[in-house]
Amino acid sequence: xxxxxxxxxxxxxxxxxxxxxxxxxxxxxxxxxxxxxxxxxxxxxxxxxxxxxxxxxxxxxxxxxxxxxxxxxxxxxxxxxxxxxxxxxxxxxxxxxxxxxxxxxxxxxxxxxxxxxxxxxxxxxxx
Numbered sequence: 001x002x003x004x005x006x007x008x009x010x011x012x013x014x015x016x017x018x019x020x021x022x023x024x025x026x027x028x029x030x031x032x033x034x035x036x037x038x039x040x041x042x043x044x045x046x047x048x049x050x051x052x053x054x055x056x057x058x059x060x061x062x063x064x065x066x067x068x069x070x071x072x073x074x075x076x077x078x079x080x081x082x083x084x085x086x087x088x089x090x091x092x093x094x095x096x097x098x099x100x101x102x103x104x105x106x107x108x109x110x111x112x113x114x115x116x117x118x119x120x121x122x123x124x125x126x127x
Contacts, residue, residue: 005092069103069122077105077120100124 026032026042036046066072081093081103095102101124106117 065103065124069124071122073103073105073120073122080105100126 026036036042036050093104095104103122103124105120105122110116
């Protein structure tokens with residue numbers, strides 16, 4: 001189903017409501033208020049700088065996953081990972097099993113020769 005994600009599934013329980021959690025934290029913390037809010041509205045330049053830091057964090061996280069979750073994936077496999085089904089691809093690649101994050105990719109290098117697709121499960125370590 002397009003748009004489905006384990007992040008939004010009713011079986012996945014989260015300790016907070018993610019859609020409003022960050023905004024509520026900023027509004028509740030005086031230090032964060034002074035940093036991000038001016039005259040009751042968010043400062044776009046501060047939000048942009050924060051989101052730029054988030055992008056940097058995600059890049060570092062991708063490298064960490066690449067290094068720590070078994071044999072490193074090839075670029076096409078790594079770049080094919082998605083957490084939400086789309087209109088053109090109904091196969092997401094991130095799962096949670098027994099509290100472990102699993103990245104599932106397909107190995108295509110010899111597919112045209114052997115016609116055999118290999119599915120690779122990479123378990124991300126707990127710590």
